[in-house]
Amino acid sequence: MAKLTRRQFTLLGATALANVALPSFSFAQNGEKPKVVIIGGGAGGGTIAHQLARDAGDALEITLIDQDEEYTTCFFSNLYIGGLRSFESITHNWDALTRLGVKKVTGTATGIDKTARTVQLADGSTHAYDMLVVAPGIDLIYDSVPGYTEADVEIAPHAWKAGPQTKLLKEKLDALKDGDQIVMVPPPNPYRCPPGPYERVSMMAHVLKEKGFTEAKIIILDPKPKFSKQGLFSEGWEKEYPGMIEWIGPDIHGGIKNVDAKAGTVETDFDTFQGALLNIVPAQKAGEIASAAGLTDDSGYCPIDAESMRSTMDENIFVIGDASIAGDMPKSGFSANSQAKVAANAILADLTDARKFPARYANTCWSLIATQNDVKVGAQYEPNDGKITSTASFISQTGEEPAIRAANYEESVAWYEAITKDIFGT
Amino acid sequence: MTKSHSLHRLAHSFCFIAPMLLGTAAMAETNPSYEEVERAVETIIQIEGDTDYGEYLSGECVACHAPAGTAKDSPIPSIAGWRREDLIRAMVEYRTGYRENPVMTTAMATKGDEEIASLAAWYSEQGQ
Numbered sequence: 001m002a003k004l005t006r007r008q009f010t011l012l013g014a015t016a017l018a019n020v021a022l023p024s025f026s027f028a029q030n031g032e033k034p035k036v037v038i039i040g041g042g043a044g045g046g047t048i049a050h051q052l053a054r055d056a057g058d059a060l061e062i063t064l065i066d067q068d069e070e071y072t073t074c075f076f077s078n079l080y081i082g083g084l085r086s087f088e089s090i091t092h093n094w095d096a097l098t099r100l101g102v103k104k105v106t107g108t109a110t111g112i113d114k115t116a117r118t119v120q121l122a123d124g125s126t127h128a129y130d131m132l133v134v135a136p137g138i139d140l141i142y143d144s145v146p147g148y149t150e151a152d153v154e155i156a157p158h159a160w161k162a163g164p165q166t167k168l169l170k171e172k173l174d175a176l177k178d179g180d181q182i183v184m185v186p187p188p189n190p191y192r193c194p195p196g197p198y199e200r201v202s203m204m205a206h207v208l209k210e211k212g213f214t215e216a217k218i219i220i221l222d223p224k225p226k227f228s229k230q231g232l233f234s235e236g237w238e239k240e241y242p243g244m245i246e247w248i249g250p251d252i253h254g255g256i257k258n259v260d261a262k263a264g265t266v267e268t269d270f271d272t273f274q275g276a277l278l279n280i281v282p283a284q285k286a287g288e289i290a291s292a293a294g295l296t297d298d299s300g301y302c303p304i305d306a307e308s309m310r311s312t313m314d315e316n317i318f319v320i321g322d323a324s325i326a327g328d329m330p331k332s333g334f335s336a337n338s339q340a341k342v343a344a345n346a347i348l349a350d351l352t353d354a355r356k357f358p359a360r361y362a363n364t365c366w367s368l369i370a371t372q373n374d375v376k377v378g379a380q381y382e383p384n385d386g387k388i389t390s391t392a393s394f395i396s397q398t399g400e401e402p403a404i405r406a407a408n409y410e411e412s413v414a415w416y417e418a419i420t421k422d423i424f425g426t
Numbered sequence: 427m428t429k430s431h432s433l434h435r436l437a438h439s440f441c442f443i444a445p446m447l448l449g450t451a452a453m454a455e456t457n458p459s460y461e462e463v464e465r466a467v468e469t470i471i472q473i474e475g476d477t478d479y480g481e482y483l484s485g486e487c488v489a490c491h492a493p494a495g496t497a498k499d500s501p502i503p504s505i506a507g508w509r510r511e512d513l514i515r516a517m518v519e520y521r522t523g524y525r526e527n528p529v530m531t532t533a534m535a536t537k538g539d540e541e542i543a544s545l546a547a548w549y550s551e552q553g554q
């Protein structure tokens with residue numbers, strides 16, 4: 001089928017399409033509007049649905065598929081664990097987007113037929129698309145941690161997807177007594193939110209300290225020899241929670257040999273650690289639907305064109321957020337939001353008369369070490385040699401004035417309000 | 427104090443007002459003369475900004491400044507509907523290092539005159 005060139009399409013104009021049947025047009029036929037389907041309504045998928053609805057709501061039919069009725073952000077879930085936010089304050093829904101004309105479908109995408117251009121859902125229904133956005137976030141590779149299984153998440157929660165897991169981890173944390181020990185196993189690279197495990201430990205320590213515990217301990221058995229913002233976290237832990245947190249790298253523990261969730265033990269080459277609470281975060285990969293649809297490579301994530309976030313496997317599919325291979329960008333909500341805007345621009349340039357601009361990306365990640373002690377890291381990115389590459393960056397400094405750290409925290413709270421508005425259209 | 431008045435003051439007595447508005451603002455170590463800022467503002471104000479490009483680039487801004495502006499007491503100011511010159515001046519102050527917040531300094535490090543003019547053109551046309 002002949003595909004209309006972008007120029008011809010521009011001349012026709014997007015609104016004309018709604019009324020005129022174009023037999024040779026490959027996107028929209030029979031006078032229908034071009035269909036954009038989005039799988040996943042999180043940081044990436046929500047943003048792009050909002051962006052497309054706002055910029056071209058009249059010219060497109062936008063369907064957002066998410067398996068859930070509401071969405072709890074992983075960002076700020078550590079603050080919930082630390083007792084600084086309510087669960088409600090980090091839980092959102094897609095109602096505002098539906099008011100903008102986005103059709104929200106609750107269901108699990110199980111397959112993508114790239115030739116017929118349809119998405120299959122677990123309930124047997126199918127949804128046709130002209131352009132598809134795949135934004136399913138991550139899935140966990142449970143057996144990447146020896147001995148850990150999916151069933152163990154009820155005993156030793158990962159809480160790396162926000163929701164019931166996050167609540168469970170908080171319940172278990174709140175039930176600890178002084179003298180108890182927490183053992184955390186962070187994931188190997190690459191994973192969502194590089195500073196996340198260490199912010200999590202900080203917030204758990206905050207809870208223990210607030211209760212006046214002096215004997216409780218947190219042991220981190222890290223598969224990585226170093227971690228994000230390490231200098232800042234190490235300094236912060238010493239200052240805020242002296243003697244409470246011990247980080248042990250692989251050169252000391254020699255590798256995780258076995259996790260026994262029921263017994264509450266983590267066995268390493270070096271020693272066996274007993275925890276009243278185990279927080280095990282396994283290795284990660286792109287959300288299952290991405291590999292099921294053949295959009296991933298050997299890394300388990302999806303290669304994309306750095307100029308557009310378009311899948312290198314299929315020109316009618318875009319992959320954004322944690323599921324994508326985004327070069328130097330960390331897997332974060334901020335990154336997913338930024339990638340969504342580049343993809344939205346490319347989709348609008350394909351489907352309407354909008355102009356395509358060069359890809360530009362940004363990220364900032366704030367991490368809370370203790371109330372009023374917040375550190376941040378951020379960068380600008382653009383395509384270079386086919387890869388999303390950092391062009392400018394910053395990181396908080398050790399030894400900074402408390403006022404700067406307190407201001408960082410205020411800034412992060414404002415960021416949370418702003419980005420959730422931008423994702424959910426509220 | 428009216429908004430444009432406070433912005434005007436912000437530009438000229440930055441040290442006094444900025445910490446209130448910007449939270450983590452601090453003077454850059456190598457403090458460039460205000461002349462450098464003025465020169466850049468004069469150049470950029472002559473460039474007719476491309477509002478489509480500005481709108482596209484603003485995607486980065488709204489992640490913190492919010493699509494329709496932040497709350498009144500927010501440490502991150504609303505920027506929608508600012509005067510074009512005030513927007514240009516603020517962005518140039520960050521780019522030159524005259525004003526410093528790591529997030530803004532880094533964001534502006536990658537923005538040329540064209541980008542600043544386009545962002546200012548777009549944001550000055552937005553409702554508040």
Ligand SMILES: Cc1cc2nc3c(=O)[nH]c(=O)nc-3n(C[C@H](O)[C@H](O)[C@H](O)COP(=O)(O)OP(=O)(O)OC[C@H]3O[C@@H](n4cnc5c(N)ncnc54)[C@H](O)[C@@H]3O)c2cc1C
Pocket residue numbers: 039040041042043044045065066067068071073074075076077078107108109110135136137138159160161192193196197200287288289320321322323331332333334335336364365366
């Ligand atoms: C503890 C923690 C702290 C974090 N802190 C920060 C932070 O401070 N700042 C920051 O920027 N980032 C932070 N992050 C990272 C951030 O949460 C993720 O990077 C971000 O959510 C990725 O967005 P996404 O759209 O790729 O995936 P998600 O936001 O996970 O969205 C994916 C959505 O797709 C849905 N879905 C998946 N598969 C299917 C399917 N087959 N069918 C239908 N629906 C499906 C899911 O239900 C989900 O709603 C943190 C993460 C964690 C774990």
